[in-house]
Amino acid sequence: MILPEPFDLIILGAGIAGLSVADAAILQGKRCLIVDSKNPGGGASGAPMMLINPATGRRAKKAWKAEESFGAISGLLNRVQEQSKHSFFDQNGVLRPALTEKIADDFKMSDSKYNWDHGWLEWLDKPEFSSRFPFIGNHYGGLVVSNAITLLGDTFLKSFSRYLKKNNLHTSYGHEPEIFRKKDDWFVDTGCGVEYTSKIVVDATGWNQTKNGYWNFLPLHPVKGQLATYFFEENPKLPHSISSLGYMAVTKIKPKQITVGSTYEHDFKDLKTTPQASAYLRKKFENTLPGFLEKSIYSRQWASLRVSLPDKMPVIGPHPEFKGLYIIGAFGSKGLLLSTLVAGQLVRQIFEDVHPNKKISISRFLQP
Numbered sequence: 423m424i425l426p427e428p429f430d431l432i433i434l435g436a437g438i439a440g441l442s443v444a445d446a447a448i449l450q451g452k453r454c455l456i457v458d459s460k461n462p463g464g465g466a467s468g469a470p471m472m473l474i475n476p477a478t479g480r481r482a483k484k485a486w487k488a489e490e491s492f493g494a495i496s497g498l499l500n501r502v503q504e505q506s507k508h509s510f511f512d513q514n515g516v517l518r519p520a521l522t523e524k525i526a527d528d529f530k531m532s533d534s535k536y537n538w539d540h541g542w543l544e545w546l547d548k549p550e551f552s553s554r555f556p557f558i559g560n561h562y563g564g565l566v567v568s569n570a571i572t573l574l575g576d577t578f579l580k581s582f583s584r585y586l587k588k589n590n591l592h593t594s595y596g597h598e599p600e601i602f603r604k605k606d607d608w609f610v611d612t613g614c615g616v617e618y619t620s621k622i623v624v625d626a627t628g629w630n631q632t633k634n635g636y637w638n639f640l641p642l643h644p645v646k647g648q649l650a651t652y653f654f655e656e657n658p659k660l661p662h663s664i665s666s667l668g669y670m671a672v673t674k675i676k677p678k679q680i681t682v683g684s685t686y687e688h689d690f691k692d693l694k695t696t697p698q699a700s701a702y703l704r705k706k707f708e709n710t711l712p713g714f715l716e717k718s719i720y721s722r723q724w725a726s727l728r729v730s731l732p733d734k735m736p737v738i739g740p741h742p743e744f745k746g747l748y749i750i751g752a753f754g755s756k757g758l759l760l761s762t763l764v765a766g767q768l769v770r771q772i773f774e775d776v777h778p779n780k781k782i783s784i785s786r787f788l789q790p
């Protein structure tokens with residue numbers, strides 16, 4: 423068994439959370455290894471098309487630390503894009519059609535209630551929304567969210583990993599790691615004849631955290647979601663993505679595709695795509711964009727799990743018993759928006775002993 427020089431940090435899981443931790447640690451000059459049983463994009467953050475939308479939920483509530491986190495992820499996307507030959511993001515905004523009068527009332531109030539910065543969001547009454555976006559089905563007006571991004575999850579994560587490798591990230595992909603501890607050191611065996619070691623291990627394994635035992639004191643809840651990407655012979659020419667109980671993502675990078683997605687299955691058997699979800703997504707697509715489905719030529723499905731906590735906030739921090747073991751996870755549907763900011767706080771907690779914001783700290787689940 424070869425033991426290379428110890429790492430400052432070993433990260434388990436190369437999703438958006440794990441890679442963001444690696445990025446923050448490398449910016450601090452730390453020597454990092456990231457290990458994934460699959461490849462970057464093998465988990466929930468590898469969805470073919472995803473949204474970064476700061477106006478969340480049924481009321482278009484401003485997401486926690488919306489400005490700061492949007493600035494952080496935008497900076498990261500630009501840094502990685504500069505060094506990647508594949509385009510993967512588009513700040514094309516998001517439309518939020520109001521499906522009921524009650525939702526319209528909430529959306530109208532969003533601007534003043536949540537104190538959005540100027541230019542982030544605009545409410546349009548029904549006649550104006552219909553005239554600007556005649557392709558959208560029944561609605562009571564809607565919001566135009568300008569600071570929203572459509573992203574190719576899989577392409578981004580692969581580019582992000584390559585970018586970090588150029589900046590000295592060590593990687594081990596495609597092997598299920600075995601983790602064990604001797605005294606104050608953690609060892610990671612990927613079955614390739616090398617045992618990696620570090621005093622610090624960060625678990626960023628997404629839904630695996632709901633079943634691996636270390637974190638069973640956290641009320642982590644996995645929800646299955648599925649996407650269907652519809653392909654067209656001609657560009658359907660939608661200017662913005664749409665968020666309406668799930669989403670319809672479009673981007674000029676993939677001009678002949680619309681991806682329809684929703685995460686709603688609380689009871690599920692496995693991670694396979696299902697005909698029931700296909701029917702559900704088709705209905706959603708038809709209702710939101712009448713007439714588009716019949717013009718599509720074929721579709722492809724994708725499924726994964728997102729994890730959340732009852733307060734819908736992510737979690738970071740040390741394990742209360744196992745010294746040197748940390749978690750980052752439970753991003754719900756805001757993994758892209760929040761990961762950069764939250765990973766930065768975790769790295770500062772690990773290496774500079776700076777307490778993270780209480781709302782995301784693991785301490786909220788521990789007895790004082």
Ligand SMILES: Cc1cc2nc3c(=O)[nH]c(=O)nc-3n(C[C@H](O)[C@H](O)[C@H](O)COP(=O)(O)OP(=O)(O)OC[C@H]3O[C@@H](n4cnc5c(N)ncnc54)[C@H](O)[C@@H]3O)c2cc1C
Pocket residue numbers: 434435436437438439440457458459460461462463464465466467468469471472473474598599626627628629630645646647648649683684685725726727728729750751752753754755756757758759
């Ligand atoms: C259908 C669907 C649509 C979504 N749409 C959006 C969206 O539009 N915008 C948005 O912000 N969020 C969206 N989300 C949520 C988002 O995907 C998550 O918030 C985010 O991806 C979580 O990132 P993560 O890095 O924690 O987990 P993951 O992306 O799941 O990464 C975990 C990684 O750990 C690896 N792994 C697992 N077990 C092990 C192990 N034992 N050892 C080593 N590696 C391991 C996996 O292979 C994977 O690469 C969506 C989720 C779903 C399911």
